[in-house]
Amino acid sequence: MKTGVLMIHGFTGGPFEVQPFAEYIEEKTDWLVKIPTLPGHGGSLNLKNKSAESWMMAAELALKELKKQVDRVIIVGFSMGGLIAMYLALRYKIEKLVLLSAAVKYISAGQILDEIRVAATDAVKGRLAQNPLFHLYEYKLLNTPVSSAIEFLRVVKTVEPYYDKLTLPVCIVQGAKDGIVPVTAAEHIYNHLGSLEKEIYHSENGKHLICYSDDCDEWFGHVLGFMKGDGE
Template sequence: MKVGVLFIHGYTGAPYEVEPFVNYVKEHTDWEVSVVTLPGHGEELELREMLAEDWTMEAEIAIRKLMNQVDRIHVVGFSMGGLIALYLSLRYPVERLLLLSAAAKYIAPGQMLQDIRDITVDLLKKQADQNPVYMRYRQKAGKTPLRSAYQFTRIVKLVEPYYEKIRIPVCLVQGKKDGIVPFQAAEYLYEQLGSEEKQLIYSECGKHHICYSDDCDDWFKQALAFLDQPIPMPEDTIPSVS
């Protein structure tokens, strides 16, 4: 059976956020891989006129296209993309969900302050261009209108009432040093989901962009093993042993 995987990046992000794991999946499987770029995102941010519906609809278009090419489908969502992945699973026959730094709750002030301290030290050392956090914040500064941030919160509120209705297998991966989504958010989401089969993987050193964590090779293997589980046979099709 042909397997397909849809990857969804995060708010103000782009496919690069999930690229390391995308490449890992391509190297270790023969699956059909699709990576969506949400409207207004990508190399240049154009978010001012974007609505939450624009993002969910683009994800729906992508999953429908992939469904026409495969027999089984998984969805991998990073940050806000994790919430959109949950949304898709309520509307389409998604088999398994992998949620990376899923933004069920957001802004961890303690780690964000530490990130800012690190940036300040690099600025004093004139090494800010070598700090990936600083470069990311600088690129997005001034390009994230408040109206767009409100649309992000609409995505959160869209799926939150339905967590317990999610019954398919789910795996969450969360960095304990995430400066955007507090690591407790993964525990909250884990408890709220109605899935019987679910697991939570922590990255001790992972920040928000979890696919770039120093220990990503460890959890890449675990995450792929989760996605690669065989389909359980319905009871009425299991051959009896006489």
């Protein structure tokens, strides 16, 4: 039985956000892994006039293509990609769902303040150019139209009423130091899912880009075990 994994990146992001986990899966299995780039996303952002529907439709088309090539599909969704993954699982037969830093709640004010403080400290010490987080957010802020942020919220609202309709096995991974999605988001999803088989893995050092966390090798192995299930 051939397994396919569809991985969906986050808002203003690209495949790089989940690439480390994709490479881990490919190294440990013979599964087919696909990471579509959502419209307007990727290496350079062009989000103007891109809608929530266009993002969900691109992921849906990628899923349909993958389904032609495999017998079973697991979806891994990061941040906004987690919401799109849930949307697809409501509409199609999906074997399992993995939600990484799923953006069901928006920004964790406390943690983002901590990250801004680190950036400010670096600036005082003349090290701002070495702070990758600062430059990532700076680029995103300059290249993300307000209209796109509204479209992102439309994705959130599209899925929100239907958590209890999801009954497939779900594994949620959430970083304790996430500066974008509050830690309570993972519990919020967990408590409202209709799934009987569901779990949360807490990454103590994980920030929002969870696939780049210091402890990613630990949770990569744990989540792959969940994805395999049944000793596959």
